Every structure is written in C-alpha cells, then in structure tokens.
Amino acid sequence: MRAAVLTVDEPSLLVREVPDPTPRPHELVLRVDACGICGSDLHLAQAYKAQYPGVVFGHEFCGEVVAVGSEAEGYRPGDRVIGFPLAGCRRCAACLSGDVAKCPSMTLNGVQRPGGYAEYVAVGALEAFLLPEPVDPDLGALVEPLAVALHALDRTPREAGEPVLVLGAGPVGCAVALWARALGAGEVVVSDPVEGRRRLAESLGAATVDPAKEAVAEEFAGITGSAPRVVIECAGAPGLIQHASEVVGTDGHVTVVGVCLKPDTFSPAVSVAKELSYRFVAYYRRRDFARTIAQLAAGRLAADRLVTDRIGLAELPQRFESLMEPNNDCKVLVHPNR
Known part of the structure; x- marks a missing residue:
C-alpha cells in the first residue's frame, strides 16, 4: 500500500x-x-x-x-x-x-x-x-x-451560561468554540492574529479579537460586560500562558490545551495576585x-x-x-x- x-x-x-x-x-x-x-x-x-x-x-x-x-x-x-x-x-x-x-x-x-x-x-x-x-x-x-475540545471544556470549571475566552483559532480553538456554544456558553470570544482564522471562528458563532491590534481583556469586557473568568489556551506558543494570566480576571481559571514544545516562562506574581487556577489537559x-x-x-x-x-x-x-x-x-x- x-x-x-x-x-x-x-x-x-x-x-x-x-x-x-x-x-x-x-x-x-x-x-x-x-x-x-x-x-x-x-x-x-x-x-x-x-x-x-x-x-x-x-x-x-x-x-x-x-x-x-x-x-x-x-x-x-x-x-x-x-x-x-x-x-x-x-x-x-x-x-x-x-x-x-x-x-x-x-x-x-x-x-x-x-x-x-x-x-x-x-x-x-x-x-x-x-x-x-x-x-x-x-x-x-x-x-x-472534537473530543479533545470536549474534554478540555469538561475539565474547565465554569458556570452555566458563562462567557468563555479562547486563545487561538486553529483546529482545537475552533473546536472548543463550537462545543462551548453547543454547551450553552453565554458568549464565546476567540482571540487570534490571523484574519482568516478569525473569520472562521465567527462563522461558528464566536466573537473575535485581534490580539496584535486590540487589548484582549478590554475587548472581551466590551463584548460580554465583564472580565474573562474562563480562558482556554489552544495555541501552544511560548508566552501564551503569561498572556492568559494577564487577560483573565481575578479568581479566574486558565485551561491549557495547546502543547508548547519549547521552554516557556510566566510570572507567578500575576497569578498569585489574582488567585488564579490552572489546569493542563491532554487527549x-x-x-x-x-x-x-x-x-x-x-x-x-x-x-x-x-x-x-x-x-x-x-x-x-x-x-x-x-x-x-x-x-x-x-x-x-x-x-x-x-
């Protein structure tokens, strides 16, 4: 064969x-x-x-x-x-x-x-x-x-109808957005610097933000009326865990789905000050x-x-x-x- x-x-x-x-x-x-x-x-x-x-x-x-x-x-x-x-x-x-x-x-x-x-x-x-x-x-x-995305959401603590911020509009990010809407998220906001991927996320019912040009937390608050309490990182690029800690609100939660294969760093002080929780998920x-x-x-x-x-x-x-x-x-x- x-x-x-x-x-x-x-x-x-x-x-x-x-x-x-x-x-x-x-x-x-x-x-x-x-x-x-x-x-x-x-x-x-x-x-x-x-x-x-x-x-x-x-x-x-x-x-x-x-x-x-x-x-x-x-x-x-x-x-x-x-x-x-x-x-x-x-x-x-x-x-x-x-x-x-x-x-x-x-x-x-x-x-x-x-x-x-x-x-x-x-x-x-x-x-x-x-x-x-x-x-x-x-x-x-x-x-x-799609099962990867469902598992990530299932492992993410969130309230019924709560808005969700997704970092990355690749296959996993779009699958998370699709499932989040199906599971009743009040609003799904997807952040991605690539215009074509943002358009795809919008076709799935999500609002989008260009992180290269817009302040993600401010745009999310403008769309939903509050700071993001739930952030799901789906891109796996260096710096995104730090970015997630900066945009998520106080007492928020970050789920890391993206697999970064390079060494990465983030500032614990930000997470401590906000009393954030993290969960890394796989498969x-x-x-x-x-x-x-x-x-x-x-x-x-x-x-x-x-x-x-x-x-x-x-x-x-x-x-x-x-x-x-x-x-x-x-x-x-x-x-x-x-």
Whole structure:
C-alpha cells in the first residue's frame, strides 16, 4: 500500500510503498476514508523527526473495515468505523474507566503504531467506534479533535451560561468554540492574529479579537460586560500562558490545551495576585468520543465548517510543509484512497 512516512530530511514526509497491515487477533484493518492533519504531527516532524524515522503519522481517522482479526468481535467487512487511536493495557484502572491516555503502557496510532496517512491502517476492535449512518466519513475523521475540545471544556470549571475566552483559532480553538456554544456558553470570544482564522471562528458563532491590534481583556469586557473568568489556551506558543494570566480576571481559571514544545516562562506574581487556577489537559476519554459521535449524529455540531481543504495522499508531503508556515487553514483532511 501507499503511505506517507516521516523522513529525517526535507520534505518531512514522502509517499512510499509499505507492507499492507495484517490484523492481529483482536484488530481490524480499515481502508482509510479520511484522516485529519493534526498540529501535533507538525510539531513532531519539526522537533522530533530523528526519533521517529519511517513512522506513519495520522491519529484522526475514519475508514471501512476490510479485514477482521480472528478474535475481534462486533464488526464485519463493510462497516465504517472511527478509530480511537489510544490503546492501553485494557486492565488498569485508567483503561477500565475509559481514561486510556493515563495508562502507563498507552500507545498511539501515528506515533508508536502506524497511523492514517496511508491507504490502510490497523486498529483494535476495542479501539473502534461504529460510524452512525447519518455521519459521513469526513465528519468521522473530526471526532478525535472534537473530543479533545470536549474534554478540555469538561475539565474547565465554569458556570452555566458563562462567557468563555479562547486563545487561538486553529483546529482545537475552533473546536472548543463550537462545543462551548453547543454547551450553552453565554458568549464565546476567540482571540487570534490571523484574519482568516478569525473569520472562521465567527462563522461558528464566536466573537473575535485581534490580539496584535486590540487589548484582549478590554475587548472581551466590551463584548460580554465583564472580565474573562474562563480562558482556554489552544495555541501552544511560548508566552501564551503569561498572556492568559494577564487577560483573565481575578479568581479566574486558565485551561491549557495547546502543547508548547519549547521552554516557556510566566510570572507567578500575576497569578498569585489574582488567585488564579490552572489546569493542563491532554487527549480525551472514551466517553468524550461517544458523546461527540452522538452529537454529530443528532446534527447538533456544525463541525463540517472546520474543514478548509481535502487532499489526496500524493499532495500530502507538500501540503504538510506548507502548514508549518502561517496559514488560514483550520482542518485539512487527507483522502488516501482518492
């Protein structure tokens, strides 16, 4: 099959012929319909490519079952499923509660195991969710980033109807904005310096602020009538935790979703003076996937607006490099079998 593999040279990805996956007893093999390009893949390619040569990225995928392992139950060829890319030991407390990300032996499709930047991918039958009939495969590939956003909001203390400030209008920031509106936030304000991304956030029902030209806290107060008490940082750039501490109000809370791979600093004095609380979040739980799928099936999340482009596997290496530079894209989907 064809797959985009990570190289130690430039470009970061090259499309090559690699062996087709064969299902282990408890696995399914999927013909990949769609796989999202995640910012974490871009970060890994920039900072850690020497550690993962030859890996096939892609942990946001949906596909059709083409092979079923001898002990895999509940699926048959022709079923369309969404891959839950985290696999654990299935025995520890974290796994049994559905919080697989906290399993000490957790592995991830697209890092420790081959991912969805390929024509086919293997996933455990227990790490798969059936795609409901009303949901198309492109939306299925959005379940993973939407579950990240839902988990972040679920871990954020906030009152019903309370306004929310989101820093960053990339895929995760826009997904947080989408979920925040769906969950009843009184107003969602998104801060991003890129005009195209602000326009996308506005199409999702958010108000926007340009932090390069406007005072974020003042603009938020002008829109909502109060200082932000809830700030969700979704960009993962150095300096944003400090920025969040400066714009959030007294007794406020900051949730950090963005993964900054560089050393970062912030002034504790600001946080102490305001008596702020922080929470760092990662991944999601199985119930976040299930809830996201249910909301998509019910038509309650207009997630298709997050998709700004669809490409074939041959186009992926060049597009992957371009996404490392400033751009207006939100979620780009790869269709490996197009």
